[in-house]
Amino acid sequence: MSIASTIRTQIKRIPKGRTFGYADLSISKADYLTAAKALERMQAKDEIKKLAKGIFYVPEISIFGELKPMDSEQLRPYLFKNGKRVAYETGTSLYNQLGLTTQMAFKIKLACSQKRISLNRGSLQVKTVKSYVEITQDNYELLGLLDAIKDIKRIPDCPTKNAIQFFRARLKTMNNQEINKIIRYALAYPPRVRALLGAMLENNQYVGQLNTLKDSLNPLTRIPLRLSETDLPNQAQWYII
Incomplete structure (x- = not known):
């Protein structure tokens, strides 16, 4: 089967309104030039539309005319x-x-x-x-x-109180493996993220790798977030003011 026929067969399987590029057509980079010519012919026949450089879609027609992808x-x-x-x-x-x-x-x-x-x-x-x-x-x-x-x-x-309630509830749904992952990722974030995450996990009675977060913070630096103590009672222990 020719490259053009292979491409046409694959595109017929793509849902209307779905975007695709060369990498989605299961062809080697050596065949991209041939593929480009095949796609140009399909565009000329309005079988596909070009959305951006290297990105195409199969148009969907409604009673109001052609629809662009969502x-x-x-x-x-x-x-x-x-x-x-x-x-x-x-x-x-x-x-x-x-x-x-x-x-x-x-x-x-x-x-x-x-x-x-x-x-x-x-x-x-x-x-x-x-x-x-x-x-x-x-x-x-x-x-x-x-x-x-x-x-x-x-x-x-979004009031801070609501945000903290949301974050704590989301953290409670995570298993230990997920908590360990988010702690590891948090180490790459600014200090306020590490401090807030540690304080919320501690409030959730989590007793795992809190020291990893605490040790990453400078005890001489205060993190000014101006949170209510009722929202996060242990914030001072995490250098949040």
Whole structure:
């Protein structure tokens, strides 16, 4: 079967509105030039549409006309590379998904450890920030939680008391292996994240690797978060003021 026929067969299996790139077509890089010509012919026939350089989709037609891929689908090529996760949503859009705020993000923020992008595609605007830890499919949700802890004072319309209750409840659902992982990842984050995580785990009666977090903090440095003592009674023991 020719490269063009192989590509056409594979694209027929892709759901309408789903984005795809060369890496999704199971072809070698040596065949990319041939593939590009085949994709150009399919574009000319309106069988596929080009969303961005190297990113395509099979158009879906509704009674209102052609539909573009959903924002989440347009983001997918930037979240994964060669089938591996390399980025995740953070900032207001993530905190909205977590239920910490009802506000919607005007611009989506992606945390990534590799390529930085800036995207402005109609209603979809994206900027990237460097992640604190190398991102994988197994850890991105824990990293998102640490991001939210880091931004506890900047989450829109989210009182600190509510945020702490949310974080403590989420931490209580984790097993020891997950707790050990989030502690290890937290060591790469700013001191306020390590202090808050340690204080909340201690309030949850966790007695595992708290010393790892405590020893990573400078006892001569105070972390000004201005939290209520009723929200976090043991904050002073973690150098939070």
